[in-house]
Amino acid sequence: MTLDLARWQFAIVTVFHFFFVPMTIGLGVMVAVMQTLALVRKDETWDRLSRFFGRIFLISLAVGVVTGIVLEFQFGLNWSAYSVFVGNIFGAPLAIEGLLAFFLESTFIGLWVFGRERLSPRLHLATIWMVSVGTILSALFILAANAWMQHPVGYTVEDGQAVLTDFGAVLGNSTLWASFVHTVVAAIATGGALVLGISIWRAHRASDDVERDAFRRGAAFTCGVVLVAVILVAVSGDIQARLMDVQQPMKMAAAEALYNTQNGASFSLLTIGNLSGQPVFQIRVPHLLSLIADLSWNGQVLGINQMQAAESARYGAGNYTPVLWLTYWSFRAMVGAGVLMILLGAWGVWLGWRKRLVQSRWFVRAALAGIALPIIANASGWIFTEAGRQPWIVYGLMQTAKGVSTVSAADVGGTTAAFVLVYSILAVLAAVLVVRAAHHPLDRVDEPSGPGEAPAAPRLVY
Amino acid sequence: MATLTGLSALWFALIGLLWAGYFFLEGFDFGVGMVSPLVSRDDTDRRLCMNAVGPVWDGNEVWLLVAGGATFAAFPLWYASLFSGAYLALFLVLMALIVRGVSFEFRGKFQDRRWRRVWDVANFAGSLVAALVWGVAFTNFAHGLPLSRAGYTGGLFGLLNPLALVGGLAAVCIFAFHGSVFLALKTSGELRQRARRTARTAGLAAVVLLAATLVGVAAGGRPWAGVSGALPGVTPLLMAVVAAVLLAAAVLLIVRSREGLAFVATGAAILLAVGAVWSLMYPMAIPASSGAVVPGVPGITIGLAASHPYTLTVMTIVAGIFTPIVLLYQGWTYWVFRRRLVRPLDVPAPVQATGGH
Numbered sequence: 001m002t003l004d005l006a007r008w009q010f011a012i013v014t015v016f017h018f019f020f021v022p023m024t025i026g027l028g029v030m031v032a033v034m035q036t037l038a039l040v041r042k043d044e045t046w047d048r049l050s051r052f053f054g055r056i057f058l059i060s061l062a063v064g065v066v067t068g069i070v071l072e073f074q075f076g077l078n079w080s081a082y083s084v085f086v087g088n089i090f091g092a093p094l095a096i097e098g099l100l101a102f103f104l105e106s107t108f109i110g111l112w113v114f115g116r117e118r119l120s121p122r123l124h125l126a127t128i129w130m131v132s133v134g135t136i137l138s139a140l141f142i143l144a145a146n147a148w149m150q151h152p153v154g155y156t157v158e159d160g161q162a163v164l165t166d167f168g169a170v171l172g173n174s175t176l177w178a179s180f181v182h183t184v185v186a187a188i189a190t191g192g193a194l195v196l197g198i199s200i201w202r203a204h205r206a207s208d209d210v211e212r213d214a215f216r217r218g219a220a221f222t223c224g225v226v227l228v229a230v231i232l233v234a235v236s237g238d239i240q241a242r243l244m245d246v247q248q249p250m251k252m253a254a255a256e257a258l259y260n261t262q263n264g265a266s267f268s269l270l271t272i273g274n275l276s277g278q279p280v281f282q283i284r285v286p287h288l289l290s291l292i293a294d295l296s297w298n299g300q301v302l303g304i305n306q307m308q309a310a311e312s313a314r315y316g317a318g319n320y321t322p323v324l325w326l327t328y329w330s331f332r333a334m335v336g337a338g339v340l341m342i343l344l345g346a347w348g349v350w351l352g353w354r355k356r357l358v359q360s361r362w363f364v365r366a367a368l369a370g371i372a373l374p375i376i377a378n379a380s381g382w383i384f385t386e387a388g389r390q391p392w393i394v395y396g397l398m399q400t401a402k403g404v405s406t407v408s409a410a411d412v413g414g415t416t417a418a419f420v421l422v423y424s425i426l427a428v429l430a431a432v433l434v435v436r437a438a439h440h441p442l443d444r445v446d447e448p449s450g451p452g453e454a455p456a457a458p459r460l461v462y
Numbered sequence: 463m464a465t466l467t468g469l470s471a472l473w474f475a476l477i478g479l480l481w482a483g484y485f486f487l488e489g490f491d492f493g494v495g496m497v498s499p500l501v502s503r504d505d506t507d508r509r510l511c512m513n514a515v516g517p518v519w520d521g522n523e524v525w526l527l528v529a530g531g532a533t534f535a536a537f538p539l540w541y542a543s544l545f546s547g548a549y550l551a552l553f554l555v556l557m558a559l560i561v562r563g564v565s566f567e568f569r570g571k572f573q574d575r576r577w578r579r580v581w582d583v584a585n586f587a588g589s590l591v592a593a594l595v596w597g598v599a600f601t602n603f604a605h606g607l608p609l610s611r612a613g614y615t616g617g618l619f620g621l622l623n624p625l626a627l628v629g630g631l632a633a634v635c636i637f638a639f640h641g642s643v644f645l646a647l648k649t650s651g652e653l654r655q656r657a658r659r660t661a662r663t664a665g666l667a668a669v670v671l672l673a674a675t676l677v678g679v680a681a682g683g684r685p686w687a688g689v690s691g692a693l694p695g696v697t698p699l700l701m702a703v704v705a706a707v708l709l710a711a712a713v714l715l716i717v718r719s720r721e722g723l724a725f726v727a728t729g730a731a732i733l734l735a736v737g738a739v740w741s742l743m744y745p746m747a748i749p750a751s752s753g754a755v756v757p758g759v760p761g762i763t764i765g766l767a768a769s770h771p772y773t774l775t776v777m778t779i780v781a782g783i784f785t786p787i788v789l790l791y792q793g794w795t796y797w798v799f800r801r802r803l804v805r806p807l808d809v810p811a812p813v814q815a816t817g818g819h
Contacts, residue, residue, distance in 0.1 A: 062567035065520065066560040072530045073552055076545025087538020088769040095531035096780055102524040103788045107795055110517035118798055161538070163770045405546035406612055415553045422560060429564075433571055460806065462512045462570050 003404045005412040006078040009419065011386075013070050015379050016423045020064035020430075022378045025139060025184065026191020027057040028132040030222070035125050045214045048442045053195055054128075055437045061109065063430050067423070072098070078412060082393055082403030089155055089164045090145050097141035105134030114461055139183050140176075147176035149394050150385070151247045162397065178243055179385075182236040186381070189229035189341060190374035196222040196348065197371040198438045203358045211442055212358070219367075220352045227345030233338060238292065245293040248395060250307040250320060251388035254327040256289055260303035265289035270332065275324050315396070322390045330384040337377035344370045469775065470768035471691075473536035474747070476781065477529055478740035482733045484525035485596070485637075489732055491519045493641015495562065495589030496634065497664070499582065501645065501656040508582060510803050512566060514648040517799045519566065521792055523559070535777055539767035540747035543755075547607075547614035547748075548599065551621055555595045562588025590634065597633025601626040604679045604698075604739045606686070606751030606761065613755055613762075614748070625678040632671035636709065636735070639664040640728040643712065647721040650802045658716055661724070665713035669706055672735070676702045682751065684742065686760040691745035701738035705731040 034050035037043060072094070075083045083090075108130035115124055148155075154169030155162045164170070196219055203215035245252045252258075257275040258265060267288035272281040290299040302310075304321055311320035344366055351357045393400040498511040515522075534541040545552050561584040569581035602621055607614045614620075642661035646654050680699065686692060712727035743749050746761040755762055768774065 058567060062564050066563035069523070069527065069559050069563070070556050072527045073545050073556065075534065076530075076541045077549055077552060078546070080542035080546035083534065083542035084538050087534050087541060088773045091531065091533075091535030091538060091541070091769070092773055092777060095528065095535040095777060098524060098528035098531040099781065099784050099788065102527055103521065103792065106524045107518075107521035107788075107792050110520055111795055111798065114513075114517040115798060158770075161770075164773045164776070167772075167776045405542075405549075407546055407549050411549050415550070418553075418557065422557065426560075426564065429568065433568065436571070460509050460513045460803070462509060462516050462566055 001409040002407060002412055003401055005409055005416055006404050007400070009078055009412060009416040010074060011383075012416065012423070013067065013074060013419055014386075015382060016427070017064065017067040017071055018378060018382050019375060019427075020060050020067065021135075021139070022183070022187035022190040022374070023060045023194065024057065024064045025132075025135045025187035026189065027053060027060060027194065028128070028135050028191070029188055030191045030195050030225075031057050032125075032128045032132045034218075035128055039121055039125050045217055048214055049199075049218045051443045052437075052440065053198075055440065056194070056198075056434050058109075058113065059430055059433050059437065061105075063426055065106070067426075070419075078405050078407070079393070079403045080405040082398065084161065085398055085403065086148075086162050086394060089148055089152075089162055089170060092164065092167065093141040093144040093148075093170070097138055097145075101134045101138035101141060103134075104137065105131045108134065136184055139187070140180055143180050143183060144171055144173065144176050147173045147179060150179075150389060151175040151243075152394055152397055157397070162394070174243055175240075175247060178236060178240045182233060182240055185229045185232040185236060186374065186378060189226055189233055190378060192222045192226040192229055193341065193344075193367075193374050194371050195219075196226055197367045197369075200348075200358065200364050200367045202438070204361075204364045214442060216358050219348070220357055223345055223348030223352055223357070226341065227349055230338060230341045230345055234342070237335075237338075241292045242295065245301070248389065249302040250304070250311065250322070251327070251385075252293055253302055253304045253307055254322045254324055254388050255331040255384065256301075257324050257328045258289065258301060258303050259305050261300060261306045262303065263290070263300050264298040265293075265301040267292065271328070275328055318391070318399075320391060322388050327384055327388045330380040330387065333380035334377045334384060337373045337380070341370065341373050341377070344373070467765070467768070467771065469771055469778065470536070470764050471745070472778065473532070473768070473774055474744065474764045475740070477532050477536065478736060480525055480529035480532060481740075482736035484522070484529055485732050485736055486729050487522035487525060488519070489593075489637045490641045490644035491515045491522055492589040492593045493637040493639065493664075494645055495585045495641070496593065496638045497642045497645065497657070497660050499586055500660050501642070501653060503652075503656075505578065506805060507653050508578075509570070510649055510653055510805065511645060512569065512585070514645055514803055516566065518795060520563075521795065523563070532777070532781075536769055536774060537747055537764060537767035538769060539762060540764070543613040543748055543762060543767075548618075548621060550618035551595050551599060554618075555592050558588040558591035558595070560588075562592065589637075593634045593637045594630040597630035598622060598626040600633070600736070600739050601629025601675055601679065603749065604629075604742050605682045606684070606746075606749040609748070609750040609753040609755055609761065611755060625675070625682070628671060628678060629675040632668065632675045635664050635668035635671050636728070636732060639668045639709070639712070640725075640732060643716055643721060643724045643728050646716065647725050648802055650804050653805070654802075658719070658721075661716045662713060665709060665716065665728075669709045669713065672702075672706050672709060676706065679742075684749075685751060686746050686749050689745060689760065689763070693741050693744055695742075698738040698742035701734045701741065705734035705738065708734065 031050050031054050034046045034053065038047035038050055075090075108127045111119065112124065112127040112131060115127060119127065148170055151173060152162070153173050154164060154166035156165055157163070199215040199219035199222065203212050203219055206212035206215060241252065256265070256267065257271070264287050266284040266286045269283040269285065287297050289301050290296060293299060293301045304324075308320050312318060347363060348357065348367065351360055351363055357363070389395055391399045391401065393403045494511050494515050498508055502508040502511060530541070565581040565585040565588065569578055569585070572578070598621055605625060608616055608620065639661055642657045642664055645657035646661060649657060684695065687695065708727045708731040712724045712731065715724035715727060745764050747764045747767045748762040750761040754760060756766065
C-alpha cells in the first residue's frame with residue numbers, strides 16, 4: 001500500500017513540476033533572445049515583447065521553483081532505501097545542481113526583476129542569460145542523475161550500496177547527453193509554442209498597428225524556432241531510441257507492445273482493442289520500428305516475452321514487464337504531439353513566407369491549441385521513460401519495490417492528497433494568471449537609464 | 463566505511479555551514495514575513511516589506527536545497543533516515559515554503575483586496591510555520607531523538623515535545639527579531655520606526671526563549687558524549703551563550719538606532735546557534751536520546767552515514783571551485799540592492815495604495 005501511494009506521490013509531484021520546467025527553460029531562452037535582439041538591434045519591439053513574455057516566464061518560474069523544492073526531498077521522504085543505495089552517486093549531481101544551477105537562476109532572477117533601473121542595459125541582459133544558463137544546467141545535472149537510473153555507469157556495488165568509481169563516466173553517460181539534448185530542445189519548443197500561440201492570437205485581434213506589427217514579428221520568429229526545435233527533438237529522440245534498444249530493450253518492446261522478437265518489425269500508429277497481441281484493429285507502418293531501433297530495414301527488435309525470459313534468467317524469477325498500456329499510449333501521445341507540432345511549425349513558416357501569417361483564422365486556432373501540444377508531449381515523454389524502466393528503479397540494480405521508505409500508508413496517502421489539492425489550486429491560479437498576462441497590453445518603453453541616472457530608491461516590483 | 467575520516471568530518475562541517483547560511487539569510491526573509499502584519503499600516507507598507515526581501519529571497523532559499531542535496535550526496539543514510547523519519551514535519555515545511563514562495567509572485571497580480579489578503583496570510587503563515595518547524599527540528603537534534611532499529615519512528619507528535627516547542631518558539635522570535643532588524647535597515651520613515659519597535663519586543667522574547675532552550679537541552683544531558691570524537695560540552699555551551707549574549711546586545715543596539723551593527727549581531731547569533739547544535743551533535747548525524755539503530759551506538763554516526771571517500775573528494779573539488787563564485791555573485795546582489803526602500807512619493811501615508819503590475 002505504501003509502495004503504491006509512494007509511486008503515485010512521486011508521479012504526481014514530478015509530472016506537475018515537469019509541466020513548468022520545460023516551459024520555464026524555453027521561455028527563459030525566448031525572453032533572453034528577445035532582450036538580446038532589443039539591445040543589439042536597438043529595436044523597441046523586441047524590448048516590449050521581452051517584457052510581455054517575461055511576465056509569463058516569471059509565473060511559470062515561480063510555480064516551477066516551489067514545486068522543485070519538494071523534489072529535492074522526495075527521495076528521502078518516500079524512497080529512503082533507494083536513497084541509501086544510490087546516495088553516493090545520485091546525490092552528487094543533485095548537490096551540484098543546487099550549487100551550480102539553482103544559485104545561478106535564483107540569484108540572477110532577483111537581479112533581472114529588480115535590477116532594470118539599477119544595472120546597465122548590458123548587465124541587465126547578462127542577468128537573464130545567467131538565469132537561462134542556470135535553468136539549462138539544472139536540466140543537465142538532474143538528467144545526469146536520472147540517466148544513471150536508466151543506464152548505470154561508473155560504479156561498483158559494495159556492502160549493499162552503489163559506490164561511485166568514475167564521476168567522469170556518470171557525466172559522460174551516453175544516455176545523459178541524448179536525453180539532455182532531447183529535453184532542452186523540447187523545452188525550447190515548449191516556450192516557442194507558447195510565444196507563437198499568444199503572439200499570433202494577439203496579432204490577429206490587435207486594434208492598433210504597433211501591437212499588430214510587434215506580435216506578428218514575434219510570431220514569425222517563433223514559427224521558425226518551433227519548427228527547428230521540434231525537428232531536433234525528433235532527431236535526438238531517434239538517437240535515444242537506438243540507445244534504448246541496446247541499454248533497455250524491454251522499454252523499446254514496451255513502447256510498441258511488441259510481444260515477440262521480430263526482424264523488420266512494423267510500428268503501430270494506434271491500436272483498438274487491448275494490447276495483448278490480438279488487437280481488434282490496428283494501423284501499422286511496416287519496418288518502421290526496426291528503423292527506429294536499429295536504423296536498418298530488417299533489424300531485429302527484441303520482444304517482451306523474450307526479454308521477460310532473459311531478465312528472469314539473469315535476475316531471478318519475477319515480472320520484468322512494465323505496464324504496457326501506459327508505455328504504449330504515452331509513447332504514442334509523445335510522438336503524436338511532436339508530429340503535430342512539426343506540421344504546425346511548417347504551416348506557420350509557409351504562411352509567413354507567403355506574408356499571410358496573421359490572416360489565417362484557422363492558423364490562429366491551431367497555434368492557440370498548439371500551446372498544449374508540447375505540454376502533453378513533455379508529460380507523456382517523462383511518463384514513458386520512467387514507466388518503461390519499471391519494475392526497476394535503477395535498471396538492473398534495484399527494483400522500485402525495494403526502494404521505498406518504511407513510512408505508514410496513512411502518512412503517504414494523506415500527504416499525497418494534500419499535494420493534489422494544493423497543486424490543483426496552483427495549477428488553476430497559474431493558468432488564470434497566464435491568461436491574464438496574455439491579455440496585458442504591450443508596455444510602453446521607458447527611457448533607457450544607465451546606472452548613473454538610477455533613481456535613489458529601488459522601485460517596488462511586488 | 464564505518465570509520466570517521468577527515469573528509470566526512472569536513473562534509474559534516476560544510477553541511478552545518480550551509481544550514482547556518484540558510485538560517486542567516488532565509489531567517490530574515492521569514493522574519494520579515496512574520497512581522498509584516500505587525501509593522502504595516504496599509505497596502506504600501508506591506509508591499510515595502512515584500513520588496514525589502516524581493517530581490518534576494520529566492521537565492522536565499524537555495525541554501526536549503528544545497529544543504530539537502532549535499533546531505534544526500536555526502537551522507538545518504540542521514541538524508542534517508544532523517545527525512546523519512548521526520549516525514550510529516552518536513553512535509554509541513556515544504557507546504558509552508560510553497561505557499562510562501564508563490565505569494566511573492568502572485569500577490570501583486572490583482573488589485574482586489576481579498577486576493578492580496580490571501581497572499582499576505584500565505585506569506586505570514588508560510589514564514590511562521592517554516593520557522594517554527596525548523597526550530598523544533600534543531601532543538602530535537604540538540605537533545606537527541608528516541609531511536610529504534612528502524613531509525614526514528616516517533617512521528618510528528620514525537621518531535622513536538624515541550625522542549626522542542628520552546629526551541630521552535632525561540633526560532634520564531636529569533637527570526638522575527640532578525641527580520642525586523644533587517645526591515646529597519648532597509649526601509650525608512652515610519653515603517654522603519656515601527657520595525658525598530660517590533661525588533662525590540664521580538665529581541666527580548668528571543669533572548670529569553672533561547673536561554674530557556676539552552677537550559678532545557680543542557681539538562682537533558684548527552685548520551686553520546688562518550689563516543690570517540692565527541693567535542694567537550696563546553697564548546698557548544700560557549701557558542702550558545704555567546705549567541706544569547708549577542709541577541710541581547712542586538713536589542714541594545716537597535717534601541718540606540720545602530721541598525722547595521724544590530725543586524726551583524728543577530729546574524730552572528732544565528733550562525734553561532736547552528737554552530738552550537740552542530741558541535742553538540744558531532745560525531746553523530748542523528749544523535750539518540752535513547753535506543754539505537756546499531757546496537758551499542760547512541761545514534762547514527764557520520765562515519766556510518768558517510769559516502770565513499772571518492773564521492774566526497776569529487777564533491778570537495780566541485781564545492782571548492784564553485785562556492786567562492788556563488789558567494790561572490792550573491793554578495794554582489796546585496797550590494798546592488800543596498801539602498802533603503804522609500805515610500806513612493808505619489809502614495810500619501812495611510813491611504814489605499816496603487817501599484818502592482
